[in-house]
Amino acid sequence: MSEDAADRRDVDSSPGRRDAGADHPSATAVAERQGRGAGDRQLSRRRLLCTAGTAGTIGLAGCAGRQYRSRPDCSPIASAADADGYVPLPADDDISMFRRGLRRYGYYPEETVPDAVRVDWSFPTNGIGHTAAKSTPRPTPDGETVLIASDTGRIDAVTPTGERRWRIDTGASRSLGFHGTPAIVDGTAYIGGYDGDCYAIDIASGDVIWRTSAREFGGAIAIGSSPAYVDGNLYLLTEHKNPASGTLWEIDAATGNPTWSDDRIWGMPHPSPAIDCRAGRLVTGSNDGVVYCWEFPSLEFAWSFQAGGEGGPNGDSMAGGRFNLGAQIKGTIPVYDGAAFVGSWDGRFYRLDLEDGSEEWSFQTDNIVMSNPAIVPEDGVVYVGSDDRHVYALDTDTGDELWATNVGGRVIGSITATAETILVGSYDTHLYALDRETGERRWRVENRGHVTSGAIPRDGRIYYAERGVFSNHYDEDEETVLEERGHAYCLVPDE
Template sequence: MTERTADHRIVESDRDAETVGGTRITRRQLLCSAGAAGTVGLAGCTGRRYRSPPDCSPVAAAAESAGEYAPLPADDGISMFRRGLRRYGYYPEETVPSAVRVDWSVPTNGIGHTAAKPTPRPTPDGETILIASDTGRIDAYTPTGDQRWGIETGASRSLGFHGTPAIVDQTAYIGGYDGDCYAIDVDTGDVRWRTGAREFGGAIAIGSSPAYIDGNLYLLAEYKNPDSGALWEVDAETGTPTWSDDRLWGMPHPSPAIDCETGRLVTGSNDGVVYCWEFPSLEFAWSFQAGGEGGPDGDSKAGGRFNLGAQIKGTIPTYDGAAFVGSWDGRFYRLDLADGTEEWSFETGRVIMSNPAIDPEAGVVYMGSDDNFVYALDAETGEELWSADVGGRVIGSITATAESILVGSYDAHLYALDRETGERRWRVENRGHVTSGAIPRGDRIYYAERGVFSNYYDDTEETVLEEMGQAYCLVPDD
């Protein structure tokens, strides 16, 4: 099912901007200057002038010395979504037991929103597990399930949290569906700073998980009227936004990936476009339009509409000079990071929105689809190596370990698949759809599910929360 398709790169132009007095003005700047943004101040509409670009060289040097598969930034005091800046979701030092049981579980998710749920995130030392919830709570537990603290946040008045914290030393950073970004003290649960939605230009939500490097955070914010987004750089010490680019259309959910070796930052959005910047300069490099209904249309984008049918919901990992992209058009793409050229695509025929995992030692990418299958693909050629039926849609994150693939399914199970063959090693029955990632740490595996609802897809009946979703800790079943 691998095929090479037509080149869908978008040549960068000023199609989303106007020129005033020789200066390029973006759509949000025009809205703000005209007063159309309501309470949004002009400071929230423009990129900041005095940014200090991060030093990418230590990360690139560490990756080179450790080999292509180096999963973490150079600083060992960092823990973030999909393991590291390139978002591999790869844990080569972790092994999955041949049989498991639930050691403990706690209620966490209870909002009827089908987006993937936050992944429980261990601190760098593994002694604290942070669990963010779509109810707007953040809780801290020990590996044995004792609660250290729990807090309610302003995100409780919205759809809570759907991103996963980035933890640097003893501070956790996370964006909420209230449009705010929070810095939380891991020891106490105290809020060290909170950057408001107004400071992000009137954002309505932050669903992406921050990337951290050299004192800076990188995340995506979402906007309405028109449906659009922006990439933001934030000073991690103070919470001050230092730069932004609002060229994204659609309301973006992915988490940005940073590849210091190739000097690229890449992400996608609901308009079906992959956006790529040079890094750390943040000069825009290229964009690529996935397929789907309508195709690129500057006139429709000016009205705030986007390319329905090609949404890019999942985070895009980078490996071997390429970006790996799943789209709602049913295709999984490999794009050249240098210029956005499509190198191959793999078709499942159904929506792809999960976060893929990459084993860079073997050169294999693992991805899931709404066709109920997980696929192992040769990262260089796109050749299918194996596929495995997991009984339901896959919309969360896939995790690769030393010998297993961990994946949650809409059939309310967490699966462990053999990494070489795709054969099922075991599955654990849960209550709701398993849409978070599964994180192995020592002899434990942490993951979460969404709440259990009745009448969720029935417009004639009231949707009812039947049971809160749970976060789980699995241990070996000796």
């Protein structure tokens, strides 16, 4: 696939663009943050708005008009789940999102991985030195289009065989592009960028339906999380600075208008929110090493848990010790069996009770844990990667290690579970396929850069992306140089 500039479009000039922030004075759109120590009960202006919004009595300033919050209906999702709350396939065939669904399992039980593979096509996409995990390619529910978001702010829509449908360059090209993965609902893709804006894009045409500005998100500097979708609402996290902090938002998917927010989060949160409709919980983590949990769909705050326990590094602290830099939580937290499964930079992987946030067990690795785990619910096994170069299979009930496999490099992206195989990218530039039962390597594919996106199996094909290849990246005395753009790949059976 060529770099055909004639097919590109800049969304800043697209006729469908709705920059709602331009319609409102900044005084009404940007909430001034207040000092928040550990014992500080003072609420920021945005916190006051979110408290009122929960009761459905006031809309957020900065929206296009006044909008009231109505609680989403979780009952269809909860009733579709089996006894352990797992939905084997999406409850709605028109919805697709990061880590497969609201619970963020990363599990594809209907997909099998071939014994040998080859690269069917690839094209250059990522080119920014930021080491965060890259966006995961997302097939549409019908499988006819694959969306690939880049850290350069570009989005490509291609067919399964690699032909381009369209390409757009967005406002996120002026920042660190996209690291989150789009949620796809009824022909619309929703994705947040490192420009602090959220985009709704028509999948058929590539036109921007609406674009909610960073100013409407209280002056956000970035959106690294992937949206969750429930009953007409999107849920995502924004990052802020001065102080380093974050906010959870509810957004009307039809208009892009924020309807609720809570800015209690410290650190700059990267994870994507996970939602358990049966347990009535929404969970996420942040760079302060804290897991935050809200009741769902009421969005009343439920509990928090501070990682960095006994044996973990203490790190630096701020805000009365609540900000534990040695225990940052970067990975998305899957929820299963009444529990949240959390990896931390303290080197531990935790199981927390969803009801009250109490620790049920923790597993110690030899380095930080920042990957997105996968869960196979019928087996009761969770698969997680660590910077110690290993992928671990753990019993979800006890935390006992079932197997551990060295994959040659750090694991910071998403782990994918299929019918018989675990797919995982490594910092050693390979994508690995491991036997789900034993951890033995089935095959590996060599690439160019660090493989930090998730690998998505669909209809006999496997889609994933890698980071660009850089020299001098970790040398403070030398200029970092992009040697080669990272590519998006499609693997097919090698027969």
